[in-house]
Amino acid sequence: MSAELYDRAIVETAKASAEAQRLSAPDVTVEEDNPLCGDRIALDLAMADGRIAAVGHRTRGCLLTRAAAVVLARRAPGADPAELRSAIASLRDLLEGRNGPPAWPELSMFEPVRAVRSRHDCVLLPFRALEEALDRLEER
Amino acid sequence: MSRARASELAPPNAAPRLDLAGLKGEFPIFEAQGPRFHYLDNAATGQICRAAAAALVDFETRARANVKRGVYRLADEATQAFEEARARIAAYLGAREAREVVITSGTTHALNIAAHTLCARLRPGDEILLSLAEHHANIVPWQLAAARVGAVIRAIPLDAEARLDLDRLTDLVSRKTKVIAVTHCSNVTGALTDLGRIREAAQAVGALFVVDGAQRAPHGPLDVQAMGCDLYALSGHKLFGATGAGALWIRAELAEELPPFLGGGEMIRRVTIERTSFAPAPHRFEAGTPPIGPALAMGAAAAWLAGLDWQAIHAHELALTERLLAGLRAIRGVRPIGPEGLQARAPLVSFVVEGVHPHDVCQLLDMRGVCTRGGHHCAQPLHEALGLEASVRASIALYNEAEDVDALLEGLEDVVRRLA
Known part of the structure; x- marks a missing residue:
């Protein structure tokens, strides 16, 4: 099972996190930590017309966290908050083994993580940051 | 042995x-x-280890009763077994008396007791000296306790090998230093601390000396008297016992002076609705039902280890x-x-x-x-x-x-x- 966590899709996706950039003028920035290991993501969102215009991030973490951050940064632009919350929920469902396919097909690469409960938080860290960012935007 | x-x-x-x-x-x-x-x-x-597992299962399935309460035979036997476990742990630690050993839920609980009870004696501006090599369990309780009394936390830095840089003690220890609390063995590097140098520094200014022994205890019997510390904390589960028990050794003369941490259960002498007087140590630090089975397992493990x-x-x-x-x-x-x-x-x-x-x-x-x-x-x-x-x-x-x-x-x- 552990070997499946490190298949080509996850490893290659995670590598792309090295190219990630922060936004110079975000509408909201959230920092989120994984207290288990000290991993951290700083996530920036820029909004336009009620949708995500751009995503920036700096992610310090394991392959799973970095791969999840890359998927988020690729798929979030153009989505509205409701679509993003739906994606977050579908990722949680995927990890818990509930419901159908995830909202974003790329999230399927994290299916092998389902069986390794201690690593769920690694995948969820960027999405917890996203959730917090959306909450803050709504509070304004 | x-x-x-x-x-x-x-x-x-x-x-x-x-x-x-x-x-x-x-x-x-x-x-x-x-x-x-x-x-x-x-x-x-x-x-x-088998000795600890057997003690745990035997207590929970054949001899279970609460301790320090009932007068019936089973309760009396449970109390005797509990006190025997305390004595076995005391022997492993090289303690002078069994009553110096407080049964806790683990090292973290033990260090929380230490921090709470010692900081009750501190005043604003007093200093607590820790080190950068500490487990969070020997940092956070001191931060919480220090904040309550306005005490200041300072830390011994690390040297090139990530050991405690004890050459800095002369700069860091002063008459303001009331407590020095350090690890006996780093849980990251395995470095053993030269406790003798810290003891000398503590004694020179009258500071109390607390040692986190969680990582050292599984590697052989100890001699807390020779170490010259005042309090020593350890875990039962790291000592090849069950999870859920640990111990805090407190030098006898000191233990009688210290206030309790948690209240309730058998830690009292007398309770009125206005006030409470407390039982002598170690019982004043053992509020509520203690982790009896895990304590018996810890005692059995300590006795088995002592014979190796x-x-x-x-x-x-x-x-x-x-x-x-x-x-x-x-x-x-x-x-x-x-x-x-x-x-x-x-x-x-x-x-x-x-x-x-x-x-x-x-x-x-x-x-x-x-x-x-x-x-x-x-x-x-x-x-x-x-x-x-x-x-x-x-x-x-x-x-x-x-x-x-x-x-x-x-x-x-x-x-x-x-x-x-």
Whole structure:
């Protein structure tokens, strides 16, 4: 099972996190930590017309966290908050083994993580940051 | 029984013979898990020995009753067994009297008692000296307690080997220093602390001296009197007992002066609706029903450990540590952290694999049945001081074999091939 966590899709996706950039003028920035290991993501969102215009991030973490951050940064632009919350929920469902396919097909690469409960938080860290960012935007 | 002190954890000149198969047979988990099980996470928790498991099961299934309350036969026997466990732990610690040992839920609970009860005597501006090598359990309770009284936390920095830089003691210890609380053995680097130098510094200014012994205790009987500390904390589950029990040794004269931490249960002498007077130590620190079964298991483990040949075990543990250090250094991209040699160190080694996250290392090692710990090991200030976010830790216990170390090293070579 552990070997499946490190298949080509996850490893290659995670590598792309090295190219990630922060936004110079975000509408909201959230920092989120994984207290288990000290991993951290700083996530920036820029909004336009009620949708995500751009995503920036700096992610310090394991392959799973970095791969999840890359998927988020690729798929979030153009989505509205409701679509993003739906994606977050579908990722949680995927990890818990509930419901159908995830909202974003790329999230399927994290299916092998389902069986390794201690690593769920690694995948969820960027999405917890996203959730917090959306909450803050709504509070304004 | 050989009484071990920190100085005895030096490299041996000659390795006495050790019946490793017999020793390993005293731990049921190895039979249950089979041969492809290489447990190297002993710094997180040790495996339970047969003596401890038997004591736990016997109490819970044949002899269970609450302690210090009932007068019927079963309750009286439970109380006697509980006090016998206390005495066994006291003997393992080299305590003068059993009443110096407070039964806790573990080291964290023990250090919370220490911090709360000692800080009650502090005034604003008084100083508490910790070190950058501490486990969070020996940092956070002091921060909480210091905030209540306006005390100031200071920390001993690390030297080039990530040991406590004790040359800085003269700068850091003054008449303002009321408590010095340090680890006996780092849970990240395995470095043993030179307690004698700290004792001298503490005594020079009348500061109380607290030692976190969680990582040192599983490597042989102790002598708290020779250490010269005032309080010593340890865990039962790291001592090959059950989870849920630990102990805090408090020097007898001091214990009688200190206020309780938690209230309720048998820690009282008399209660009126207006006020309470408290039982003498150790009971005043044992509010509520204690972890009776785990305490009995801890006592059984301590008694069993005390009867082992620790000269042979030290030689064995350090030989494995040497094999591990040499193997790690031979793998490109793998870098051990902490002391380079075997002098004044316990058998645990943390390391980083350049370019690979510790959790990914541990996950791939798990494929080979190698159990290690990745992360900050509840020691974020230490990692920050070393410029790291996290590391991988392999921690050895008396039952480990060369095959365990070799499985780890082979697994690391695979990790480097795949991910580095």
